[in-house]
Amino acid sequence: MYRSDPRFSVIGDRLRSIDTVLVVASPKGGVGKTTIAALTALAAAGRGLQAGLLDLDLTNPCTHIVLGVDPGLELIEEEKGIVPPRIHGVSYMTVAFFTGGRGLALRGGEATNVILEILAVTRWPRLRLLVVDTPPGIRDEVLDILNIASTIHHDSRVVVVTTASRMALEAARRLLGILRDGGFRVAGLVENMATGARSGVDELAEAMGVEVLARVPYDPGLEDALGNPPALLKTRAGRALEQLLGKLF
Amino acid sequence: MYRSDPRFSVIGDRLRSIDTVLVVASPKGGVGKTTIAALTALAAAGRGLQAGLLDLDLTNPCTHIVLGVDPGLELIEEEKGIVPPRIHGVSYMTVAFFTGGRGLALRGGEATNVILEILAVTRWPRLRLLVVDTPPGIRDEVLDILNIASTIHHDSRVVVVTTASRMALEAARRLLGILRDGGFRVAGLVENMATGARSGVDELAEAMGVEVLARVPYDPGLEDALGNPPALLKTRAGRALEQLLGKLF
Amino acid sequence: MHLERLEVAPGVHEWALAEAVLKTLYDTLGCRRVDRLVLGLGELQAIDRDVFLFALKTLAEEMGGIGRVEVREVEARFRCRRCGYEWTLKGAGLGEEEREAIHFVPEAVHVYLSCPRCGSHDFEVVSGRGLAIIDVEGEGCRVQE
């Protein structure tokens, strides 16, 4: 239980300035969690919504690569906690600020420590939306943010990202089963690298009783736009996220 | 330290029948670890080498999807331990035998427990090669198998898989840094979904002083061949793994 | 898919556990002879006691032998990491095959159980997981922390 941890009691307060926490998840790597999480936050900010992005892929954070940030301590401001820097309008927090973007080998409970530390210290401004990027797997990082958000926050939702690949679908099914059993609020599925054809994603959505919120097409230009948010928002992938925002607000 | 664990002392014996342990790794998901690990084991068996495959992606195992196995207890044989079933000639062990392929939510040290349990109980036959598939991230599963293999086994090597994507390259760089510092034996890089052009993979290999062992082309037919090992070995990806085997033996 | 082995033999990874216990006693703890051994056997590790004790005696013969062995069952208890609820295996309604899976890999319990109060699969196995050496008496045994 977290409750006896001195940091836990502060976290509820810290998250109070946030209307909606959106956890972007899938146990399968490479389906587009990071890309979709970062683009969703950028797209929301582009629409004038106060948006934040929190990278909880602690051992291998990648959102700074999408945002084009060279991560380091010089980006954060200490003021009775840490005020996250605003990157293209997005209030941004990542463990990479503290690791300089190097790989962080973490054991079990250490991940929980890092998450509690970061959540306890980060002073989010008023946000309409905080998007949380998570690592693949069903490990401490994912379990912690689900527990914390569903226990402490009044409006937290999970977006499950998948492609039409069988391995990705199976991974999404696994997570959706766990979310259903735990009564977590699932916003729905996002199909990434979609071809437009009806795919296993539709079958999965029906079987699990969730909605397909958006279909993000495969865009060969995305790789070159990494690190350049304005260019990213102009890719087909970036534009497709309007669909997701439309379903959320 | 593992040494005080009753299972640890057995593990050394269990791995003694194996000539080479090949750990397939990258902190980035979706770069092709699972595909390459499974295909390497299948290709080796196809060449008449005694080969094994161990899936350590504990919370989200996927090798059985590649091999076309419906995982369950009925596949394993108990005989003073567990004798792994042979699938298309590959001695195969996965946590999915015990979870029926469902998602397994694991906390920190629980992953270590599962790995020690499986390694202590599995009676590998004489193997020329055991390929180990690992989850993304730099967490207990990866750290454990690296520690165990490098401490207990006389010939363990790590293959780092990457694509030419910036996020994948950065992830590979992170892992290679950790492997170099720890003096782990790195067999080299495998470039997956390669286009044939010179890519960031070559630069990374030079910068980190490792070899590019193989280039596996992107093969749009791979998805349809999943679950069908003979068909998988005939894809361009399958054939490209000959290159990897050639470098290993 | 074709399988080259399909037979299933029942409950004999007891041998692997027995081997592990003996290795710990004779290698790790440095025992030269074991007179008395107290083991704590977690409920999740639902092994066949007779097979296990037979394996222990048989394998011990090649080493320094083994004296009196006492096996204490440790009840499985769980605590939800989301809501804090505690419960036990009794009445959790696990099927035969699920128990069999869990006896191989106790952590597989996270697949088959979820918190009776909030449904979370994220819970702590407070007790009853594995096999522990609770006490050992004999010659040369260095008992570690």
Place this chain on the structure above:
Amino acid sequence: MHLERLEVAPGVHEWALAEAVLKTLYDTLGCRRVDRLVLGLGELQAIDRDVFLFALKTLAEEMGGIGRVEVREVEARFRCRRCGYEWTLKGAGLGEEEREAIHFVPEAVHVYLSCPRCGSHDFEVVSGRGLAIIDVEGEGCRVQE
């Protein structure tokens, strides 16, 4: 990339820690008044003591106040999970910026240190990680396990 904030203010997440300690005392432990408090301050959490104590006193005024506060430093010790070697922070040769990063997120130490014997970044932080409430005396404080 353009940043809307680039200024850096030094060492004041002491306020966040002070707030966390007070919340634990007054909310979790149910204290109505705190007369004496003993804190263990991990070396990795290298906070500015004066700022921290000032924050603690200041923030406590809105609550039931705080009496005598004793802060004990706890040395950072590491143990390699691969080879078992143990070492301390002294002489580990960390730079200023590295220490600063670690003071925010102690686990970042895994990036900046590796085992002096085998080079592993996989080591245990045996002690000296965080901030712990070692002892508290006052009115209404329920001290938990």
